[in-house]
Amino acid sequence: MSSTQVTTGILGGGVISGDSHPDDLRRRVGERSEQLHRSRLVQRLLAAWTFPGNLVLLVLGVGCFTWLRTPPVWLLVLAVLLPLASSAASSRVLYNQHFRVRSLGMELRELRRAQREHQLDDLGGDDLLAAHKRYRAELPDTIERYRCESRGHRHKHNVLQGMTIAGAIVTSVVVAVSVSVVEARWLAVGASLVVAISAAFGGYAKYRERSLNLQQTADALEREYHSVELRVGRYRRFEDERAAYAEFAHEVESLREEHTRRLQQTGHVAGPEFAV
Template identity: 55%
Template sequence: MDRMDTAGIVGGGVVAAPPQDWERRIAERSERLYRARVVRRLLILWVLPGNALLAALSAVALALWAYPLIAAVACALLIASIATSGKLLYGQHFKVRSVESELRALEFAQREQLLEELESGDPLVAHKRYRAQLPEIIDRYRVEARHDRLKDNLLQSVVIGGSIIAATTTAMSVAVADVRWFSAVLCLVVALSAAFAGYAQYRERSAVLRQTADGLEREYESVELRAGRYRRFDSERDAYAEFADAVEALRAERAARLRSTVLDTTGL
């Protein structure tokens, strides 16, 4: 974190900073985090489906030992690809974590400054503190949704790509007997991936978390603008009381839907 970002946190307190400055610094870190995550996703695609495809091609080349040069080149490319992609992904993972830490520190400092201005025993202040903490909850739900969606995409990629390769190797096994064992193993991997994807329900979990995050963000903006359900309130105290009830209802609904997903999967 650079000096400018840490200068606002002194002795456990927060030195006042213009709201525009907080927003600018947070927006810059958010953009850096977005780009770092995009690079990490591309590297994950290289590490998993990409290297799996290279492994399949290497296995086919080894089975066709009549072409030893092709087999040697394929194996060398596979080893180089695994080593390079693994190293790059490892470094990118820590880069993403570093930017995430910087962003959380900025958001925490911004919230602390806001909460210090709202310090009292009034229920209205408690509701405003709750609203100030809501962006962190929204971000956590969206991160969990992205992770679940990524897991589902990876499993589906294994199922689709593995099915295509398995069909090809099965057809080749009619002429090349050595390919049969590879085809059988690949079919087993595809079946296990499909079964786990159906059991884990990552896509459904991701949809629930994303919808809850969108709903919470809508409430976060609406109560401040007196839009939607808050338009009928003349009192700020009543509007924020309704806001707290709406947020708790959305979070309870999320927990219930996730439990329902698990129960439907297990049949309990």
Template identity: 40%
Template structure:
């Protein structure tokens, strides 16, 4: 990959390059990698990642929803009276073959473009992880410097734990968002499939071939409902989001010295913060274990 030229604007690709990464790790005292500079690079990557994710969602919408509409139109062109009149020439050529051709071409094109967007998104996510590691090293250096001044190693570790809190919050929120997306997709299948199944079943009175579509849609609805009930994605999302919000409140409270941290000195405040966050994480693990247990076991308990 191309290296950054002197005086040019920093590019995200330089952090993906292994040689550049080794140079940063070996010489992280370089003023170029000041903590504020790293924070600026992280903000730049997050902004680019936001637009990449947006285009990735658009590509997935095209790949699944758009091509599904084309497939439905092609199928209807074979079995509806409207399609019988849709001859584009006197030779009797029908519209369905063209719709199938467009469907297959659109599926291939959407798959290729979506995969490219996925690779670019992963590159930015990888760069963001490396920047987070550099930021963590800078915070550790600041904590060690403060420990050398204060002469209290435990306090330096507690400060470092406080500095790692945003990463912990981000992990729980990513987990919550992932489970929420799965839950919402399953609900779309259940609700949309239920309506579609009733419609197709009604249409099967006049067109017997649609009975198989009704069977397929009904099976999809049943599977989606079963997955949603067994894996409890909604409950998992709510639990992870609740933990993330609680840790964020504690993080802001210890910074502002409000709530339980009011009037405490620095050592007692950070010690209480670490204890509270560990308690919240332990409660989250216990809720996760309860969700992993089958329903019959929980009833016996």
């Protein structure tokens, strides 16, 4: 089966033409990677606007009714309309950005899969060495999935930590204000509830530990990926390519098994895409 046929079969949707050159694929992978990185940054900024930003606007709006005895009509209208308009607009923009990031991610995966198929097609062969080389060629996809999952858990951990810290500060301020403004006590109750829920959920989910576990495994797999090709580290003692790649396959499986064991120790089970 030729590289052209492989590429066409993988991408039946027409994202990549059947006669794409490996150099062209490499260039497009770089371009899409940069676009995806920028889109994710925009998505994080939009998420910060949608959730903490609108929450701040809502608190300020409630404060207009609570702290000001006789606020002007225009301020009351602004306090009501601004949070509503901001929430609707930011949610809509974030929704569109989510699908843009998803589309770029899918296209990038297709490009990388096509690039991998070119490499696998060049390897060919049915013996054990060829199987080990194909196994190595497919490893970058696994490493990327580990790192993507790690970034997601790290982001969730940072959000929960930010909510806990910001909520604690807001609670302290509102409690101090409630000494003279009785109506502000309900805000203190709400802020305390947010802090308690964020701290409890963060402690149960253990996002930080899961992110660290995934990142460590991805780094270790990448190190093995490069070491076997360069014959460094544990592979320096192998003069025979077949023995080196056999050791590589064994080490990669050991790392993935250790990763699953650490997940189970934290009370979580690896998803199907990370199963050994």
